[in-house]
Amino acid sequence: DSGVTQTPKHLITATGQRVTLRCSPRSGDLSVYWYQQSLDQGLQFLIQYYNGEERAKGNILERFSAQQFPDLHSELNLSSLELGDSALYFCASSAQGSYGTDTQYFGPGTRLTVL
Amino acid sequence: ILNVEQSPQSLHVQEGDSTNFTCSFPSSNFYALHWYRWETAKSPEALFVMTLNGDEKKKGRISATLNTKEGYSYLYIKGSQPEDSATYLCAFIDSGNTPLVFGKGTRLSVIA
Numbered sequence: 001d002s003g004v005t006q007t008p009k010h011l012i013t014a015t016g017q018r019v020t021l022r023c024s025p026r027s028g029d030l031s032v033y034w035y036q037q038s039l040d041q042g043l044q045f046l047i048q049y050y051n052g053e054e055r056a057k058g059n060i061l062e063r064f065s066a067q068q069f070p071d072l073h074s075e076l077n078l079s080s081l082e083l084g085d086s087a088l089y090f091c092a093s094s095a096q097g098s099y100g101t102d103t104q105y106f107g108p109g110t111r112l113t114v115l
Numbered sequence: 116i117l118n119v120e121q122s123p124q125s126l127h128v129q130e131g132d133s134t135n136f137t138c139s140f141p142s143s144n145f146y147a148l149h150w151y152r153w154e155t156a157k158s159p160e161a162l163f164v165m166t167l168n169g170d171e172k173k174k175g176r177i178s179a180t181l182n183t184k185e186g187y188s189y190l191y192i193k194g195s196q197p198e199d200s201a202t203y204l205c206a207f208i209d210s211g212n213t214p215l216v217f218g219k220g221t222r223l224s225v226i227a
Contacts (some may be wrong), residue, residue, distance in 0.1 A: 002158065042161070043217040045202065058214035090158060100147040100208040100215070101166055106158035 003027065003101075004107035012113045018079040021110045025072055025093030031055065032074040033094070033104060034066055037085040049074055050096075061080050081114045117141055119207045121218035123131060128195050129226055134223040135191045138205030142186030146213075149206040150179055150190055153220065162190075195225040 003026035025032050034046040046057035049068035053112060060066075063081075068074045070106055088109045094102035120139045128134050135138055142147065147166045151159040163172040168183040176193045202220040 002160070004158075042219045043206075045214040045216075056214065100210075101164055103161045103164055104149070105161065107153075109160050 002105040004091060004105050005093050005109040006110050008088075008110060009108065010111050010113075013037065013081060014115055015081055015083060017081050017114075019081065019112065020079065021076040021078070021089055021091075021109060021112075023076070023091030023093075024073045025091075026075070026105055029095050029105070030072065030095035031094045031096065031102065032068055032072070033092040034060075034074070034076050035090040035092065037090065037109075038088045040085075043090070046076070049090065078112070083114050086112055086114045116209065117209060117213075117216045119202075119205060119216050119218040121205060121221050123221060124219070125222040126160075127225070128227060130196060132225075133191065134192045134195055135189050136203065136223075138190070138218055139186065140186050140189045140205075140207040140216075141209065142184060145183040145186075146207050146208045146210050148157040148181060148188050149215065150188070151204040151206065152201045153204055154201045156194075162203075166208075173191045190221075191224070195223070197227050198224045199223060200225045 006026045007022045031050045032055045033048045036044045036102040048056040066076045090109045094103040094104045150162040153159040163179050165181040170181040178191045181188045202222045204220045206215045206217045208215050
């Protein structure tokens with residue numbers, strides 16, 4: 001158990017809908033990262049937040065947004081969902097904001113299915 | 116788009132065998148390389164973060180080396196055990212502001 005929690009574990013929804021995925025980092029960690037793992041692709045980095053501020057951005061679609069709250073938990077919002085958004089979404093956390101060199105601890109993931 | 120290649124794609128070894136696999140990345144710029152172990156139905160678990168050319172890291176029977184000049188890292192497992200069966204991922208970053216790019220992994224199966 002990494003200490004990172006994600007809810008919900010599974011989510012099934014329809015095209016065009018909007019969902020929110022939630023992540024609580026390990027106690028004391030300031031950075032949160034979001035990743036997408038689809039069937040035909042490797043892990044894709046989406047976005048990083050450090051202490052409430054956006055720190056780094058990857059291949060995140062405009063329909064997706066994230067934020068980190070004062071208590072350091074983070075939410076990933078996915079809107080106008082398409083079939084291709086079906087994937088496993090991981091959250092990871094790290095102690096500091098050193099994006100490239102911090103050890104990242106992964107949560108169990110949220111499996112999103114868009115029908 | 117950065118390309119991170121891992122080889123082999125999959126590997127079957129007998130219990131007790133030692134094994135190694137490769138992560139190749141562009142050698143023009145280097146910031147850090149991460150290794151992760153990912154068991155089926157679990158989440159990726161960090162093994163090593165490597166930042167310096169010539170780095171060698173060790174965790175129990177698993178070790179890794181890094182050559183930034185030629186753009187590769189090796190992961191070694193000594194005396195493989197069935198519980199080592201997992202996918203081993205590497206992830207490369209070429210600067211402090213660019214996305215971490217993951218390879219597709221090497222799937223290791225250790226047969227008892």
